[in-house]
Amino acid sequence: MKFFENVxxxxxxxxxxxxxxxxxxxxxxxxxxxxxxxxxxxVDPKTQRLHTIRLHLKKSKVPSGILKLLPKGMGGSDNSGxxxxxxxxxxxxxxxxxxxxxxxxxxxxxxxxxxxQVYQRQPIEGALYSLEGLxxxxxxxxxxxxxxxxxxxxxxxQGKLLGRRKTEAIGDHNGEIEDDAPKKGFFSxxxxxxxxxxxxxxxxxxxxxxVLKSKQGMNIVLERLRNGGIxxxxxxxxxxxxxxxxxxxxxxxxxxxxxxxxxxxxx
Amino acid sequence: xxxxxAPECNDIKxxxxxxxxxxxxxxxxxxxxxxxxxxxxxxxxxxCLHKALKEKGIDSMLDDARKANSxxxxxxxxxx
Numbered sequence: 001m002k003f004f005e006n007v008x009x010x011x012x013x014x015x016x017x018x019x020x021x022x023x024x025x026x027x028x029x030x031x032x033x034x035x036x037x038x039x040x041x042x043v044d045p046k047t048q049r050l051h052t053i054r055l056h057l058k059k060s061k062v063p064s065g066i067l068k069l070l071p072k073g074m075g076g077s078d079n080s081g082x083x084x085x086x087x088x089x090x091x092x093x094x095x096x097x098x099x100x101x102x103x104x105x106x107x108x109x110x111x112x113x114x115x116x117q118v119y120q121r122q123p124i125e126g127a128l129y130s131l132e133g134l135x136x137x138x139x140x141x142x143x144x145x146x147x148x149x150x151x152x153x154x155x156x157x158q159g160k161l162l163g164r165r166k167t168e169a170i171g172d173h174n175g176e177i178e179d180d181a182p183k184k185g186f187f188s189x190x191x192x193x194x195x196x197x198x199x200x201x202x203x204x205x206x207x208x209x210x211v212l213k214s215k216q217g218m219n220i221v222l223e224r225l226r227n228g229g230i231x232x233x234x235x236x237x238x239x240x241x242x243x244x245x246x247x248x249x250x251x252x253x254x255x256x257x258x259x260x261x262x263x264x265x266x267x
Numbered sequence: 268x269x270x271x272x273a274p275e276c277n278d279i280k281x282x283x284x285x286x287x288x289x290x291x292x293x294x295x296x297x298x299x300x301x302x303x304x305x306x307x308x309x310x311x312x313x314x315c316l317h318k319a320l321k322e323k324g325i326d327s328m329l330d331d332a333r334k335a336n337s338x339x340x341x342x343x344x345x346x347x
Contacts, residue, residue: 015296023288025269036269037280037316039329041287041309048300050291055329057272084325086332093296105332230288234268 002200004150004207008215012222013142014096014121020221021089021098021119022052023233028240029217032059034082049092056085056102065202066110083107096121108155111199113207115150148211152203154196273319276312283308 010017025033033056040053060083084105091098098119104112122143224236271280286305294302320326 015292019288019292019296022291033269035272037271037273037276038283038287038309038312039316039333043295043300043303050295050300053333055272055325084328086329093298093300103332103335105328230292237268 002152002204004148004152004204004211006148006211008146008148009122010144010146010218010222012144012226014098014119014144015093016222016225017119017144017146017218018091018093018098019230020218020225020233021100023225023230024214024218024221025056026237026240027217027220029213029220031244033057034059039086047092048094049090052087052089052091054087054089056087058083058085066199110154110156111203112153112155113150113203114153115148115207117149118147120145120147150204150207150211152200152207154199154203156196156199157192271316271319272323272325273316276315276319279308279312279315283312 012020024030025036035057037055038052039055041051043050059081085102086105087100087102089098089100098117100115100117100119102115122145220236221233224233228235268281268284271277283305286308290303290305294300317326320329
């Protein structure tokens with residue numbers, strides 16, 4: 001098991017950051033996010049906290065480094081280049097915090113990635129907080145910190161007993177463990193622990209880039225929110241889409257048009 | 268606005284998303300947490316989406332993943 005941890009501070013108020021979170025796709029750094037849907041959403045009548053469950057479809061391939069470790073066909077043949085991510089969010093506007101958890105829904109037997117984020121309003125010395133009249137982004141001095149923790153766990157090649165014991169300790173679901181058992185035979189001559197460590201390390205490396213991109217995307221959305229409100233964010237999305245895909249929508253990319261419009265594209 | 272996994276749900280999703288963002292920013296974040304005027308739109312969007320998820324066979328995978336998440340929900344609620 002491997003961890004990635006990062007703490008970052010946005011120079012924006014908590015309401016602005018939490019709104020940007022729900023509004024963050026699409027942005028120029030999220031071209032890999034194909035679709036976003038709200039599966040469930042409700043306000044808990046006791047706590048008044050808003051619970052949201054979303055399903056994201058992202059372009060994502062099993063990294064080639066991991067593919068090399070797998071038996072032929074595994075992870076490759078059914079790897080459509082897309083993966084489903086389940087995101088659960090709880091917001092408490094009175095206490096000024098938001099927590100989110102995102103996890104991959106497929107190939108969790110190879111690598112299970114769980115990202116947890118805790119957003120927290122940072123109190124300003126001497127400031128009085130009352131929700132009444134709290135504007136989205138009035139207090140230019142207000143900051144919001146976010147702590148990101150990503151857990152990588154490869155159960156690759158693990159037997160049933162070991163898998164179940166770990167599962168109970170960590171609270172993951174049991175559905176994948178049975179799948180793992182038959183694969184063990186392929187790797188009897190290899191060090192299972194070594195392969196797991198390698199898979200987990202590749203996951204950590206990719207996550208560093210992903211966390212940075214996600215921050216850059218949030219900052220763009222926050223800036224648009226400050227300058228033009230929600231309308232400003234939506235207008236920005238429309239322009240991004242035109243620049244990237246032309247008028248045909250994401251399924252028919254028009255690369256020539258995209259390049260013509262993005263002059264400082266350094267990709 | 269982000270596209271839906273089911274293109275046929277895009278219209279109702281956009282209506283719901285717009286309603287939600289307005290309610291979230293103008294009411295919920297300002298302490299008016301009780302009401303939710305987007306319920307009707309959400310219910311229409313959910314009906315459309317669930318049909319599509321079932322057709323794509325994603326619904327059962329989703330149920331499993333949500334079960335995995337429920338323990339974390341309990342953790343969240345224990346906070347504060």
